[in-house]
Amino acid sequence: MDYDGDADFDRVPPSFDRVKTAARNVETQGFNPGLIVLLVxxxxxxxxxxxxxxxxxxxxxxxxxxxxKPISKKKMKKERLKQGVSAPGE
Incomplete structure (x- = not known):
């Protein structure tokens, strides 16, 4: 069993290699649609x-x-009696 530790890290499965190249080739294409909805x-x-x-x-x-609201005469009379003022006409 020949094991070369550094050689294994150099080899990357093809699926991950595509992800790396795709990530490098991404260009900014404008605003994110979610951001536009949030702003609106x-x-x-x-x-x-x-x-x-x-x-x-x-x-x-x-x-x-x-x-x-206008205060009724009856309420007015009660308030005056409470304050100690005699109602007019009594």
Missing amino acids: VGGLIMLFLVGNYALYVYAQKTLPPKKK
Whole structure:
């Protein structure tokens, strides 16, 4: 049994040899499709969030403040009695 340790490492099976040559010959062919999808979806989400914020700020500036519900006379009388102020007409 002749065993030459370094000689075995020089011989590479043909299947691995093809992988090495294919890896060396790879050229950049543009963006990865997954990256394009990620950028488009991320851009749409950012556009949605920024648009909602802009609409919120615009609405805060232009819409009139909410009107409060009118308090009934009965509740008003109770509140005045709690505070110790006599209700008018009593």
